[in-house]
Amino acid sequence: MAKAWNEFIKNGNISYAVRTEIAKSWRRCMELNVDPMGGKGNSKYKLPLKIIIERNEELISVARPVMESLHSVVAGSGFAIILADKDGYIIDVIGDTDIMKMADELNFVKGELWSEKAVGTNAIGTALFLDKPMQTIGAEHFGIKQHIWTCSASPVHDEDGNIIGCINMSGKFSSAHIHTLGIVISAAESIQKQLALVISNKLMNITFNSICEGMIVLNEKLKTKRVNGRAVEILGVMDKDLKEMDIVQLMKTVNFNEIIKGNSISYNNIECDFHVKGKIVKCIINAVPMQVNKKVIGIVITFREIQDVHRLVSKVIGYNASYNFEDIITQNKKMKDVIKLGKKIAKTDSNILIQGQSGTGKELIAQSIHSYSDRKSGPFVAVNCASIPSELVESELFGYEKGSFTGASKEGHPGKFEIADGGTIFLDEIGELPLDIQSKLLRVLDNNKISRLGATYEKQLNIRVIGATNRNLKEEIKKKNFREDLYYRLNVMSIETIPLNERKEDIDILVKHFVEGLNVKREEFHKKVTENYINKLKEYNWPGNVRELRNVVERDYYLSDDNFILCCSDEEKIYINDEVKAHNEEHHIVPIQILERETIKNALEICKGNMAKTAKYLNISRSTLYRKIKKYNSN
Incomplete structure (x- = not known):
């Protein structure tokens, strides 16, 4: 391989003995003007180590135990375990003393970039470029200073398949073995699984603590295993104290033993009192069993303060x-x-x-x-x-x-x-x-x-x-x-409050406001009020105040034939006859039957006895109109 490397460096020729991945990498390195006489880490691409570590903190925390476990297996064999980020920057290293000394001499240390463009063909850089496990032995490295090394690397991916780093084993050329690559691939898979588990746990914890309901998780012995922040807030106790409380005494009206027995009992949207340190906290709760293979292994309790529930109900209804x-x-x-x-x-x-x-x-x-x-x-x-x-x-x-x-x-x-x-x-x-x-x-x-x-x-x-x-x-x-x-x-x-007969200057703007609302409500109409109509309304005493005024305006609005609203009754009285007026003066009320009878009478006069038109104006059916006329004629 050393002979093939020399031939390529001098003449650019690739020997058939060179693997395709290595040959292509050499050509890339030549195009990138990488120095084949080098191969050591250099300061050209150096970044502050603190920044690199911070942005890869989660990967390092998950990979470190895997690296330590792997090193415990290969300790004394002359190998170093190296972790790089997705760009090829080295972010963690574990190894025997002699190999770490060699790594220092090669500048194969934290913070250095170990990509192809920085140091030429190497297991980390080429594995990241190809997104596949790679092993480079001796002269397969592009930089001559790496020819005494053997390296095996495998990319590490997130749950979506994106490269987030690379795990590598490096040692002396004489220690090269194909099994090393298999070990590294297994380590990368272990890191990926552990990362997925960590992320899943974080998402679960975030969800657990971000829901608006309090949550308590019990095991099969009714011991509290987890509580979320909202539960602590609602019940007004510390997390540690809540976990130590007897849930049976805390929620006396819930039969937890029956739930644990698997008798298909659960509590859904039930009002429950929490007895906490001498006070009662009223909540709406759900208590449901957790089942695995048809066996109840615990209970999940969710609850909200009854005040919150009432507030929600208030909005809905x-x-x-x-x-x-x-x-x-x-x-x-x-x-x-x-x-x-x-x-x-x-x-x-x-x-x-x-x-x-x-x-x-x-x-x-x-x-x-x-x-x-x-x-x-x-x-x-x-x-x-x-x-x-x-x-x-x-x-x-x-x-x-x-x-x-x-x-x-x-x-x-x-x-x-x-x-x-x-x-x-x-x-x-x-x-x-x-x-x-x-x-x-x-x-x-x-x-x-x-x-x-x-x-x-x-x-x-x-x-x-x-x-x-x-x-x-x-x-x-x-x-x-x-x-x-x-x-x-x-x-x-x-x-x-001020009665309407003491604020008659408001009748004008009130009437116009009521009419505007009616015009919007009924697009087929667009009626106006006249000064004469307002003046007639001002002559009345309005014992029913603004409510009565609104009703009168609405009746006149629908009973007026043209675009101008008229008083649809006797000119000297707005809507009430002597009988109604007597009731008003004596009791300050108008019986509904009298108002209805007068309204029907006035509508019939305006419509000149046309029953269909009268029914339409009154917004009732003709059969209802006939029935009411018969009723009032019999009285």
Whole structure:
């Protein structure tokens, strides 16, 4: 081989005795102007060792044990084990003293580039170039100073088949053996498998610790083997402490023994109490068995704080505020003062009482306060206290534990206060609450804790309460219908809404706003309001306030024949006859039947008795129209 090398260097001729891979490598080296009289590592391509080590840290940490194991087998045989990165830079070396001395003389050390362009044909550089295992013996090396060496190298790949490094065994020429290459190939495969395992473990750990749920893994003896960071955070304990806790005592309502026995028992989305160092943490849990070959080897428990679940439920079913102060349409000074006050109150965390007539926008103001506050990302839960049957008020507001009464859900049920945790609860028509519930509400306002029906403990909440009523609560206190202490506890901040008859300058902009919304909703219409129409509306007293105004405008919008909205009723009265007006004056309410009868009557007059056209304007079927006419004619 030495003769063939000399012939190539002098005349460029390749002997048939030279392997194809070596011959091609020699030609590449000649084209790269590599010095055949050299072959030692040089400073031309040198990089700071620290940088090279840092960017190959994972490869080094995985390969090092393999290299040590391999060296323990070949120790004393005169071989060095060398690890290079994907470019050919040497990043780790292990070897006997005598061979390491030879390596130093050749500059075959950490930080040196051992590619073909740097030192010519060699096992590391050529293996990386060809992406295949290579063995170079003696004069097969392009650089003459390497002719006393034999080297065997194999590339190391990642899971995607990309070269990430190279493992090499180098020794004296006289120690050359074909088995050396096989040993190196096995070492490269071992490194690749170990790297894949390390990466897989890292991905598993990253996944384990990045999921939003707490996770506890138990073995078959119910001993905690792993917990993730979220579990530690939710339960408020240290990782080490949680692993040492008795899971059976921690979660008393879960029958872990039955799960371990393999009785096809699992817990899915079940409410569970964690008893942690004297406190109770309520969570929604899943507890499922881990099975291998049909044998249960452990249990995986995942859980979320019930507050997080409630927050998610709130988003899904619409427990959020839709309005803010910019949605309140007004030119009235008093109303602007209400908005200004509302913004100030929103920045506090005090309880609020909103008082005013029906239809004056009490909930609109409550939602705006929530949207303007620091709680805006939390739920906004609105409850109409008058609409809940008295026997269900407590369970609806404060929830109940499983089995607390006949017909109760077996998992228990959170009340509106729990769902509103972290946000705002709006108790509309709060004056309708029964006295016994008022007493319980007072306790909630005092300490922000609630106790479910049938529960033996209280749960701390972070919640703001906004109450609203159209009643005169001071009068209700005198009548013993409302607790005086609750009134003062709730009325920390007070807002009085302005009735529409005191802000008639807003009728113009409100009507135009309602009409614009109707025009957008019904593309086939594009109606306008006249000054005469606005003036007629301003003549009315509006006992139903903005809500009544919106309803009247909507009726007139659909019942007007042309593009201009008209008052579709008697010119001196907007929509109500004397009978309706009498009801308004006496009770401040209009029975639905009277409004419906008047609407049908006016529609028939406008449509000149055309039943099909009347039904179309009223957006009902002709059969429904006939039935209603028959009903009202019989009264």
